[in-house]
Amino acid sequence: MRMDGEVVLITGATRGIGRSVAREVATTGATLIVIGRSHARTAALVSELHNIGGSGPIHGEVCDLTLQSEIRALADRILAEHVRLDVLINNAGAIFSQRQLTSEGFERTWALNHNAYFLLTALLRNVLVESSPARIINVASDAHYVGSMCWDDLQLARNQYWWGWRAYSQSKLANVLFTRQLAYFLAGSRVTVNAVHPGFVNTGFHRNNGLLAKTMMVLSLPMQRQSGTGAETVVWAAISEAAKGINGEYLYDCKPRKASERAMDMAAASRLWEISVSMTAPQYSGD
Ligand SMILES: NC(=O)c1ccc[n+]([C@@H]2O[C@H](COP(=O)([O-])OP(=O)(O)OC[C@H]3O[C@@H](n4cnc5c(N)ncnc54)[C@H](OP(=O)(O)O)[C@@H]3O)[C@@H](O)[C@H]2O)c1
Known part of the structure; x- marks a missing residue:
């Protein structure tokens, strides 16, 4: 398939699923436009x-997508250098074994896995609409099935014991809720947004999570996909003719799949x- 003249942005492109999508x-x-957080790894990827x-x-x-100041500067550079954007792939994500705040005061799982998706999309939304038909892909996870929103403590500050999986599954549920609400707002604009589960993929994803996670990842190797296979549904959703017009879905293995009951709750999405909006103040227009 040829996409000459079209512009595709991928976050978390230096490793794993994002790198395979970029290839x-x-x-x-x-x-x-490939986004990394290390100059050296980003330059190596471009080569x-x-x-x-x-x-x-x-x-x-x-x-560094955990920092809203950096996301705003990134969006400014993109808008200055590119007159169109046809596909935005929010992919960079992580799970952390220890609770830490960013220098802007946000718990970093929430900052990277949800706030960054939300804010970057908000800042680039107008150019996507102007370039329509356009597509937004939010890389989510089946982890959302066990996730729940801790509404009065989304950054999980209160619990004495930190559990990275709790923060991660909540953030991935947030990815699906965000996708559904944005799809609702974008209806009729010829910009679509979908969430994708890439499968259980052999990437460096577990690297922040100590020996136990590393051991479990090694033991579960036979169940894991290679990153190229993990990229398949993301690429399909982003560029295929077959996925054109699909909006607000949770996709797995190149077809829609039923998301969790919690992810289908439009009151929760709203x-x-x-x-x-209150956490990122993106100055949306029209919602
Ligand atoms: N692997 C799985 O089994 C699986 C399953 C379901 C969903 N997912 C989702 O798939 C997405 C990609 O995961 P992956 O498995 O490909 O992980 P990965 O191999 O660890 O790659 C993550 C990418 O995100 C980048 N990144 C991490 N923190 C960042 C930050 N603060 N600022 C900017 N970029 C940052 C990394 O950059 P560096 O090169 O600098 O580290 C890397 O390019 C995530 O959203 C994850 O939740 C993965």
């Missing part, structure tokens, strides 16, 4: 994408939206 999309001739035959322009951008 796939590079072959389409699209202009690629790699050129070396595998990436035929469109490839731009590397560096941003509540999360209001909280996210």
Whole structure:
């Protein structure tokens, strides 16, 4: 499939699923904007994408997505340098074994896995609408099935014991709720948004989580997909003709799948939206 002249942005492109998505999309001739948080790894990725035959322009951008100040600066650079954006893939995410706050005061799972998706999308929303038809993909997870929203303590400050999985599954439920509310707002705009579960994928995802997580990942290796397979539904949702027009769905293995009851709750989606606006102040227009 050729996408010459179209612009695709991928966060978390330096490793794992995001890197495989970038390698796939590079072959389409699209202009690629790949976001990493390390200058060296981002530059290495840009070279790699050129070396595998990436035929469109490839731009590397560096941003620590846990920080809203950096997300705003990133969005400003993108809007200054690109007149269109056809596909936004919010993919960068992590699970952390220890609770830590960012320098802006947010718990970092929530900051990276939810606030960054919400704020980057808000800041780029107008250019997506102007470039429509356009697509937004939020890489979520089946972890959302066991997630619940701790509404009065979303950053999980109160519990004496930190459990990274609790924060992670809540953030992935937030990805699906955000997708559903945004799809509602975007209806009729020719911009679609979908959440994707990539499967259980052999990436460096567990690297922040100590020996126990590493051991479990090694033991479960036979059940894990390779990152190329994990990228398949993301790429399908982002660029395939077959996925055109699909909006507000939770996708797995290149087809819609029923999300959890909690993820289908539109009152919860609306509540999360209001909280996210107050946390990130994106100056949305029209909602
Ligand atoms: N792996 C799985 O089994 C699985 C299953 C379901 C869902 N997912 C979801 O898939 C997505 C990608 O995960 P993955 O498995 O590919 O993980 P990964 O291999 O650890 O890659 C994560 C990517 O995010 C980037 N990143 C991490 N923290 C960042 C920050 N503060 N600012 C900017 N970029 C940052 C990393 O950059 P660096 O190169 O600098 O580390 C890397 O490029 C996540 O949203 C995850 O929740 C994964």
